Amino acid sequence: MKLTGAEIIWECLQKEGVDVVFGYPGGAILPTYDAMTKYPKIHHVLVRHEQGATHMADGYARASGKVGVAIATSGPGATNMVTGIATAMMDSSPIVCITGQVGSKAIGTDAFQETDVTGVTLPITKHNYLVTKPGEIARAIREAFYIAKSGRPGPVLVDITKDAQQMTAEFDWEGAAPRLPGYRPSYHAPMSEYARAADLINSAKRPLILAGQGILKSGTTAEVLALAKKAGIPITTTLLGIGVIPASSPLNLGMMGMHGEAWVNQAIQQADLLIALGMRFDDRVTGNLKTYALNAKKIHVDIDPTEINKNVPVDVALIGDLREVLALVEPQVKKATHSDWWTSINAQRGDAAVRDIQALPDSGHLYAAHVINDLWRLTQKRDTIVVTDVGQHQMWEAQYYRHEKPRSLITSGGLGTMGFALPAAIGAKFACPDKDVWVVVGDGGFQMTSCELATAEQEGIKVNVAIINNSFLGMVRQWQEFFYDKRYAATPMTGPDFVKLAEAYRLKGLRCNTRADVKSTVEKTLAAKGTVVIDFVVEKEDSVFPMVPAGADLDKMIRRPKQDVMLESGSDKDWEMPSASAAPVKKSAPARGRGKTLPTTKKATRPAPRKSPRR
């Protein structure tokens, strides 16, 4: 069957099972857009900026586990994609980007809208292609999908010249099967290493599992929990690992790293064995490498051999698919309880210096931590995906929103891309139309890609946008406060009236200034039909605690200052991970205004809150 190159592109996408693509047309991709009209089964979402297209494809991929697809034209269209591609690369997200390129004869002539896109994206893609002949399109796209989703997933870009889209070629799907003699998506460790790993686990007194996104990618939540339960091993997660282990699981200690729980980081430093599953010892997780987990032997399971010994030298490396590795290791692991280890961890959990927002008095100010914790209380019974941006709100979300399921948190971890949340949430909504999708975003990051509200409006989809508005670039401000003597250079920030902005996009806008209004605002948002933008006006100079300064020892963290009005309880003994059923939304005891204490059953055991305003 002879087809144009453009038709071949759509045929291939259809065969790959693509139901939605995110894109923006332009000169060099026009033949492909023209052919799109013949393929109504694939829904095209018109974005407002190509960066949005890549984030949407990324959000779609992370929510569904399938490959996300973004399309753009040559030159500026393709270069606008760069941030989104790099984001997907750092977080191992499978996306395929298709870009138009100037005609093959014009390549190298600095033609209108010509950019060397394969050159530009070479270091930020898993692989990329420049296709100049229609007969080579099918194989390039098939290989792109295969490479994107296999092994350690990642972005693949296919740059197709305009003439290749226009000319015809025989479309032979079977004949275009991937031929990748040098591509090795998976490996296997020698059998002896599995036994060595099991020996280390069996002889450990203070083992700890570091759970990363690899568990999500391999779908091995149950297997990891089974191993941890059998051998009595506590689990801590990375930021991208949040959700792979239910927050309500008694085995789950919480998040590790720069803004991880104090007791988690201390447990890492005290452990005699770290079992790293699908995580890569990022610097935000390890702190100072010279003092990182010096007491511990390390077992590292990863599908990517280049991650082994990159940052942290390990004792046993099991390179391969986590499912296979766990199936071979788990039977060799003996039952254990490690009760002394658990006792010492639980003692640290009672450390009075750890943060505890349940003890925060309501001073009449709205705190971001409260907003997020309340949002969790109000949405925990619903099937919810939260998509966060980057900054303080992202860390508060990680600390105070308790994720029970894999893929229920989508966030830009490795690259830390501001502007990620709104477009990624739109992509996630297309992947999971039946779930609630919440965007938790700062006022800074929101303004980077807020144009995508128009996309949500045009598509008629519902995403709930919670702007945590502190009129600052909050995380940078926090660093300036801690490390630059409060010289707030370029961090105070104004924005539009977000309610009016939403209304300008023909969407609903809400504003919330007090704790008392959080519940009704969230309820109104859930009840509304379309996309809603909420402007949560929060305390301006609040900081995320605890914090391990960049490059500092992991257990040398900055704690919440004791004199702060955001007092912590003297003891954290009663602080415990609320299970989904144990912490229902308190409908009977809503806070009624300024100066009221939290609607929590534990308030009687708390010290009397100080009513003085902060500062």
Place this chain on the structure above:
Amino acid sequence: MAKHTLIAYVEDVPGVLNRISSLFRRRNFNIDSLTVGRTEQAGVSRLTVVVEATDAGARIVEANLYKLVNVLRVDDLTHKSALMRELGLVKVKVTPQTRAQVLQLVEVFRARVVDVDEETLVIEVTGTPEKIGKFELVLRPYGIVEIVRTGAVAMARGSALLSSAPPLVRTDTSADHGNDDSGLSMSV
């Protein structure tokens, strides 16, 4: 830090050299020399890369090379019995007085004179990179006009097979890697 010699077989496709050099730049490794040429197999090129790295660093380079889709196999010859050769062309000034001395050095280094005029000789020398460096050193007093070196190429001695997986792992498909219990341990 020591010089490591890596051999990489790559698919002969446009941009493959760019991918490799970009990898070294991106991972902050300094290329000492890089040569590339055809092999006995159609569509396959062979690279010899000499890189300054620790043993651990060389392993990271090797694993990263394997991660490139167009790279078929990699071998680190540093600690193996291997031949290394480089070719150099040296254009050196000569006078009637020094010509005989230079020709004597050419003899000692088993080099060849490939061009002669009144004022210069062009000498072709092959050998290990160290030998060519030495040759350059002894010719320097006579006045070197130009020198060009190809960069090292290398080949393992004997009939041992090259590896076909990153260090410390084996693949399903690599028959020649099956006997990998030899000395390669996963643990470092």
